[in-house]
Amino acid sequence: MKEREIVIIGAGPAGLAAALGAKDKGAKDILIIERDQYLGGILNQCIHNGFGLHRFKEELTGPEYAQRYADMVKSAGIEISDRTFAVKITNKKEIFCLKPGEMMKLKAKAIILATGCRERTREMIPIHGFRPSGVYPAGLAQKMINIEGWIPGEEAVIIGSGDIGLIMARRMIFEGMKVKAVIEIMPKSRGLRRNIRQCLEDFSIPLYLSHKVTKIHGKERVEKVSVCKVDESFKEIKDTSFDIKCDTVLVSVGLIPENELLEAAGGLIDKKTNSPVCLKPYQTSIEGIFSCGNCNKVYDLVDWVSRDSYEAGGLAAMYANGELK
Numbered sequence: 001m002k003e004r005e006i007v008i009i010g011a012g013p014a015g016l017a018a019a020l021g022a023k024d025k026g027a028k029d030i031l032i033i034e035r036d037q038y039l040g041g042i043l044n045q046c047i048h049n050g051f052g053l054h055r056f057k058e059e060l061t062g063p064e065y066a067q068r069y070a071d072m073v074k075s076a077g078i079e080i081s082d083r084t085f086a087v088k089i090t091n092k093k094e095i096f097c098l099k100p101g102e103m104m105k106l107k108a109k110a111i112i113l114a115t116g117c118r119e120r121t122r123e124m125i126p127i128h129g130f131r132p133s134g135v136y137p138a139g140l141a142q143k144m145i146n147i148e149g150w151i152p153g154e155e156a157v158i159i160g161s162g163d164i165g166l167i168m169a170r171r172m173i174f175e176g177m178k179v180k181a182v183i184e185i186m187p188k189s190r191g192l193r194r195n196i197r198q199c200l201e202d203f204s205i206p207l208y209l210s211h212k213v214t215k216i217h218g219k220e221r222v223e224k225v226s227v228c229k230v231d232e233s234f235k236e237i238k239d240t241s242f243d244i245k246c247d248t249v250l251v252s253v254g255l256i257p258e259n260e261l262l263e264a265a266g267g268l269i270d271k272k273t274n275s276p277v278c279l280k281p282y283q284t285s286i287e288g289i290f291s292c293g294n295c296n297k298v299y300d301l302v303d304w305v306s307r308d309s310y311e312a313g314g315l316a317a318m319y320a321n322g323e324l325k
């Protein structure tokens with residue numbers, strides 16, 4: 001089993017910034033493991049601008065922001081193993097990975113988890129109806145449109161008015177789709193004000209606050225959704241139901257930190273948020289296993305992911321060389 005000083009799992013913005021933080025605090029031997037063939041994580045599918053206003057004082061697209069960090073990591077001489085899937089870690093800080101044609105086993109002085117998050121799906125919110133095609137998590141649809149060049153349908157309804165849902169409303173309009181409505185169960189949108197203005201109001205897309213989708217109609221393909229108004233306790237208000245014809249439903253109802261590796265290693269996980277229980281800053285309940293970025297807590301802006309993950313990387317380096325008590 002090969003011994004390494006610091007192993008970082010995930011080369012999204014969190015993993016890249018953590019590597020730089022570790023390097024700047026004196027770590028000499030850093031390895032980043034990434035299952036994808038590209039660095040930058042989710043940012044690669046976020047082709048809209050608005051990234052880096054705080055970090056670089058510029059308005060960049062997601063891939064541009066990712067490229068800046070990828071370049072910094074490469075010029076710092078930090079080693080990257082791409083197309084490498086971390087399948088298991090242990091509380092002794094062993095890491096087991098699969099890469100094409102090879103099983104890689106490592107032992108690290110410190111591990112940094114930077115595995116991001118996954119989307120909540122339709123199955124996690126109660127909606128009546130069959131399971132027709134045409135229902136997608138919004139981030140998955142974003143990847144399919146922006147990376148695979150694929151259009152999900154003609155007329156869409158979006159459930160949830162967080163930033164990913166709002167960005168996708170505009171994106172589908174740009175691709176020639178009709179966006180009939182965004183349905184939000186809360187009385188207020190969770191999205192940034194600028195996204196509501198630029199992604200909905202500028203395109204006259206109606207936002208129904210305090211409303212919920214009660215049924216998705218259609219057996220093979222989505223045909224329409226039923227929507228109704230809800231009260232403060234999210235109960236349906238009688239006689240307020242109406243239907244919206246559509247062939248596509250995007251579900252944008254939140255993100256869940258990815259912490260299955262940590263959980264299987266015996267690390268404590270907050271069952272409500274799926275975030276790690278950290279006993280010291282960025283350090284999980286297993287000593288020497290650190291966590292940063294969206295797998296630590298769900299962030300709105302990538303700028304803060306970079307800032308905090310840089311700090312986490314520095315602490316992991318201090319732990320690895322015995323400076324962190």
Ligand SMILES: Cc1cc2nc3c(=O)[nH]c(=O)nc-3n(C[C@H](O)[C@H](O)[C@H](O)COP(=O)(O)OP(=O)(O)OC[C@H]3O[C@@H](n4cnc5c(N)ncnc54)[C@H](O)[C@@H]3O)c2cc1C
Nearest residue numbers: 010012013014034035041042086115116139293294301302
């Ligand atoms: C769909 C979506 C849209 C967003 N849009 C915006 C936006 O418009 N503006 C903004 O500021 N922020 C946006 N964000 C938020 C911002 O992009 C995230 O906060 C940021 O990307 C989180 O960085 P991360 O490195 O923690 O996670 P990610 O970017 O998700 O990176 C995690 C990386 O870990 C890798 N990985 C995971 N598990 C393993 C494993 N077992 N082995 C090896 N590698 C692994 C993944 O392949 C990935 O590359 C968006 C987030 C999402 C999910």
